[in-house]
Amino acid sequence: MRAKDAIGRFGEDVAVRFLTDAGLTVLERNWRCPFGEIDIVAHEGQELVVVEVKTRSSAAFGSPAEAVDRAKAARLRRLAVAWIDAHRGDPAVPPWTAVRIDVVAVVRDRRGLLVDHFPGAV
Numbered sequence: 001m002r003a004k005d006a007i008g009r010f011g012e013d014v015a016v017r018f019l020t021d022a023g024l025t026v027l028e029r030n031w032r033c034p035f036g037e038i039d040i041v042a043h044e045g046q047e048l049v050v051v052e053v054k055t056r057s058s059a060a061f062g063s064p065a066e067a068v069d070r071a072k073a074a075r076l077r078r079l080a081v082a083w084i085d086a087h088r089g090d091p092a093v094p095p096w097t098a099v100r101i102d103v104v105a106v107v108r109d110r111r112g113l114l115v116d117h118f119p120g121a122v
Contacts, residue, residue, distance in 0.1 A: 011104075015104040033086065046095070046096055047097065051103070052076055053104045057108055059107045064105040064107060065118055065121065104116070
């Protein structure tokens with residue numbers, strides 16, 4: 001596994017723990033379709049939450065959340081619709097009253113671990 005992939009996987013694991021501790025229920029991780037990948041699909045009550053996780057080993061170049069630009073935000077919106085379409089009619093998936101796209105930024109450096117959650121960032 002490449003170092004970049006290992007850092008990303010670590011960040012996703014941290015984000016899952018953070019989100020579940022905050023009361024969200026994780027439905028799926030690393031869901032893929034032809035449009036791309038959703039890092040985490042969760043729900044908070046009847047709100048579907050699509051989560052993009054950005055991880056860096058340093059904050060020297062700013063917050064990892066800054067990497068979610070306009071193009072990435074548009075892709076996340078398309079992916080959210082694709083996930084909903086793919087799970088339409090699935091009895092294990094409750095109906096959603098709202099959809100939210102969050103960003104979780106994880107920085108792991110010499111000083112420790114910093115996790116920032118930006119609900120509805122996109």
